[in-house]
Amino acid sequence: MANVVYDVAVIGSGAAGGMVTKTLCESGAKVILLEAGVEVPPSKFRSHCWPYELKYRGYRSEKQEPFYPPDLAGSFRSESNEGVSVDRIRVLGGRTLHWNAVVLRYAPSDFREHTLQGMEDDWPISYEELAPYYERVEQMIGVCGQDDHLEILPAGKSYMPPPPFRCSEQILKRQAAKLGIPVIPVRKALNTRPNDNRPACHYCGHCMDGCDVSAIFSTPGSMLPKARETGNLTLRQNALAREILVDTNGLARGVSIVDRITQQDEEIRARIIVVCCATVETARLLLNSRSPRFPAGLANSSGVVGRYLNGHLGDSANLYLDELAGTPPKNIDGCLDHAFIPRYKTKTPAGAFDFQVNYSGFMFPFQAYSLKGFGSTFKDKVRAMQPGYLMLGGFGKVMARAENRITVDPNVKDRYGIPIAVMHFAYSDLDHAVFREMRATVDELCASLKGEVMKKMRDRPGGFASHEVGTARMGTDPRTSVLNSFCQAHDVKNLFVTDGSAFTTSSEKNPTLTILALSLRASEYIAQQRRLGEL
Amino acid sequence: MALDRRTLLQIIPAALAARRLLAQSHCSMQAEQAAAPYQFQFFTPDEVTLVDNLMEHIIPADEHSPGAHAARAVEFADLMIATSPDYVKQDWRTALQLVAAELKTRSIEDWLVGISQNEDDPQTVLEIFFPMLKQMTINGYYSSAIGIHHDLHYQGNTYVQSFEGCQHPEHQS
Numbered sequence: 001m002a003n004v005v006y007d008v009a010v011i012g013s014g015a016a017g018g019m020v021t022k023t024l025c026e027s028g029a030k031v032i033l034l035e036a037g038v039e040v041p042p043s044k045f046r047s048h049c050w051p052y053e054l055k056y057r058g059y060r061s062e063k064q065e066p067f068y069p070p071d072l073a074g075s076f077r078s079e080s081n082e083g084v085s086v087d088r089i090r091v092l093g094g095r096t097l098h099w100n101a102v103v104l105r106y107a108p109s110d111f112r113e114h115t116l117q118g119m120e121d122d123w124p125i126s127y128e129e130l131a132p133y134y135e136r137v138e139q140m141i142g143v144c145g146q147d148d149h150l151e152i153l154p155a156g157k158s159y160m161p162p163p164p165f166r167c168s169e170q171i172l173k174r175q176a177a178k179l180g181i182p183v184i185p186v187r188k189a190l191n192t193r194p195n196d197n198r199p200a201c202h203y204c205g206h207c208m209d210g211c212d213v214s215a216i217f218s219t220p221g222s223m224l225p226k227a228r229e230t231g232n233l234t235l236r237q238n239a240l241a242r243e244i245l246v247d248t249n250g251l252a253r254g255v256s257i258v259d260r261i262t263q264q265d266e267e268i269r270a271r272i273i274v275v276c277c278a279t280v281e282t283a284r285l286l287l288n289s290r291s292p293r294f295p296a297g298l299a300n301s302s303g304v305v306g307r308y309l310n311g312h313l314g315d316s317a318n319l320y321l322d323e324l325a326g327t328p329p330k331n332i333d334g335c336l337d338h339a340f341i342p343r344y345k346t347k348t349p350a351g352a353f354d355f356q357v358n359y360s361g362f363m364f365p366f367q368a369y370s371l372k373g374f375g376s377t378f379k380d381k382v383r384a385m386q387p388g389y390l391m392l393g394g395f396g397k398v399m400a401r402a403e404n405r406i407t408v409d410p411n412v413k414d415r416y417g418i419p420i421a422v423m424h425f426a427y428s429d430l431d432h433a434v435f436r437e438m439r440a441t442v443d444e445l446c447a448s449l450k451g452e453v454m455k456k457m458r459d460r461p462g463g464f465a466s467h468e469v470g471t472a473r474m475g476t477d478p479r480t481s482v483l484n485s486f487c488q489a490h491d492v493k494n495l496f497v498t499d500g501s502a503f504t505t506s507s508e509k510n511p512t513l514t515i516l517a518l519s520l521r522a523s524e525y526i527a528q529q530r531r532l533g534e535l
Numbered sequence: 536m537a538l539d540r541r542t543l544l545q546i547i548p549a550a551l552a553a554r555r556l557l558a559q560s561h562c563s564m565q566a567e568q569a570a571a572p573y574q575f576q577f578f579t580p581d582e583v584t585l586v587d588n589l590m591e592h593i594i595p596a597d598e599h600s601p602g603a604h605a606a607r608a609v610e611f612a613d614l615m616i617a618t619s620p621d622y623v624k625q626d627w628r629t630a631l632q633l634v635a636a637e638l639k640t641r642s643i644e645d646w647l648v649g650i651s652q653n654e655d656d657p658q659t660v661l662e663i664f665f666p667m668l669k670q671m672t673i674n675g676y677y678s679s680a681i682g683i684h685h686d687l688h689y690q691g692n693t694y695v696q697s698f699e700g701c702q703h704p705e706h707q708s
Contacts, residue, residue: 048692049562050683056618057611057678164700170707202694323706333691334698363689368673372654374593374647379686382677383599386687 009270014094016499017276018219023523025227037090047206075414080425084463096218104509124485133517141217145187169339186340189217205333243289283406283471284421299489310398311464318455324388350433352397370454396434435461469500487522576617600686608675630664
């Protein structure tokens with residue numbers, strides 16, 4: 001093993017790593033996929049378990065516990081007072097194993113914030129350049145939805161049928177129309193008919209607990225089978241990347257890993273390294289990859305690695321529609337959110353928000369937390385309100401600012417001796433303005449819907465909804481960015497980063513489709529450069 | 536290797552059935568552990584009686600469905616508190632001692648009526664305790680088979696072939 005030199009080492013097996021691995025294996029490259037976690041097979045998913053079948057009745061994130069091994073603890077510290085959180089999963093497939101699968105194309109304007117709004121920076125790539133990759137990714141992963149002909153939400157050529165609206169969503173659409181607010185079918189990486197050798201959704205409502213039939217796109221369910229078929233894939237699990245090693249020419253030569261089981265260190269050698277560890281861990285890995293040639297961390301001559309951390313701000317509101325109160329219970333689980341309110345205030349930066357509807361599930365009566373009193377009256381009220389449940393989850397753009405960043409603390413190490421990641425983050429005035437606009441929209445919607453608002457949005461936003469991006473941003477200028485438009489490090493030509501870290505700026509839209517499109521584009525560039533002998 | 540439609544139609548139901556069985560057996564294993572006779576870890580026998588009574592008053596049995604007692608919400612509470620940090624345990628112990636003292640001169644019903652008056656703006660130790668107790672009751676009851684099936688008549692968490700959306704014209708315009 002020690003003498004094996006792979007063509008490509010991919011670090012991380014989430015959406016980015018899965019796409020890169022599949023594409024490069026299919027191109028003929030010998031690929032080793034390094035994953036710090038292990039496979040959790042669908043038979044071990046707890047998605048369909050009833051709460052009373054679980055020790056803690058599903059509280060304490062019990063259903064998702066297999067995806068978050070205990071050794072993650074102590075490897076991260078937040079020095080932010082904003083109440084934001086980041087998701088640091090450790091499992092084969094990463095967050096594709098328990099995501100809500102909302103996939104939205106960025107709009108042309110999302111790539112040109114500096115040109116159009118005079119703020120942040122433009123991406124080094126345009127929508128028009130990325131559009132063919134969006135199209136192919138959508139066909140590859142299977143997306144349900146429709147083309148609503150909105151400039152702010154470009155669409156592909158063909159989608160599977162979207163799931164139909166529930167009663168609450170129809171009522172929302174009816175009332176929102178009176179306010180000029182669009183309510184359209186959501187787009188999700190979800191089969192509403194058999195596709196990609198995967199079955200159609202069975203509408204159990206457990207998208208985020210792990211889809212046991214892979215009706216939702218995931219790396220293990222969709223990408224890795226194709227990569228394995230090529231015979232070019234080597235999968236190494238429990239392989240936690242300690243640092244990326246460089247040779248005397250300043251090129252990446254391999255990855256130093258620690259095996260989480262044996263605790264042994266090992267060097268995995270490869271001609272090309274693709275980092276797909278997600279925004280926090282990618283920054284941590286690059287910053288921990290220090291050498292005489294790269295004393296500030298790998299690919300960090302600009303000092304930008306770790307900076308421009310951002311992600312969605314948001315909060316949710318719950319209301320209970322009078323029209324549906326007391327109606328007979330029926331199975332409305334579906335595939336969580338079926339309806340979507342796209343950004344509709346497109347002329348002002350503070351309008352950069354959208355809403356996903358009803359993604360919190362229908363089993364638990366959240367109104368019980370807010371209803372006053374006790375006894376039979378309380379109990380009757382909880383039951384009567386339950387059919388009218390409508391949840392609005394807002395997602396807003398956060399500015400990409402250099403002062404928001406991930407650093408590493410050399411004095412505090414995790415149980416494997418790796419310096420931990422530290423988050424520094426504060427919202428900007430514009431971020432707060434976006435949140436205020438979002439909250440005002442929710443208030444306006446709630447006022448137009450007859451019902452009881454049982455949970456209002458708070459005064460300050462939460463974040464990042466697992467949508468953090470931006471710590472190894474793309475750009476045209478090596479002095480102010482880490483990667484070029486192919487996600488290739490300016491400083492190290494055989495090093496690529498294709499996860500959310502690569503984003504120059506973000507929008508109100510969920511990032512995964514763009515991560516997949518960037519990963520496909522970067523992978524094909526790598527394959528081309530290999531054919532040309534450039535890599 | 537692409538599969539044709541006929542092959543897919545043969546494979547998918549079998550694969551689904553196999554996965555369902557696997558998932559069910561996994562949940563069943565969890566359920567066996569969850570259904571084992573519960574040994575209280577935190578509450579004293581007197582506290583078990585007290586908390587059980589309080590919870591049953593918050594979500595009582597009625598003509599529609601059994602209440603928190605039948606749903607064994609007190610066992611859930613015991614487990615959650617026993618596995619919480621020490622300060623949580625101390626808060627519960629202190630509050631339960633105060634409640635027990637209160638109930639020497641008042642009925643549970645009277646005490647709950649009084650303490651719930653300031654639910655929006657709790658000030659005293661017991662006013663702050665009441666929302667904790669109520670939330671624990673809610674969490675325990677509505678995660679139980681009684682709460683989910685008997686009371687709410689929740690219909691989901693199952694496999695269905697298709698999803699029928701809203702069929703009500705009045706909801707649409």
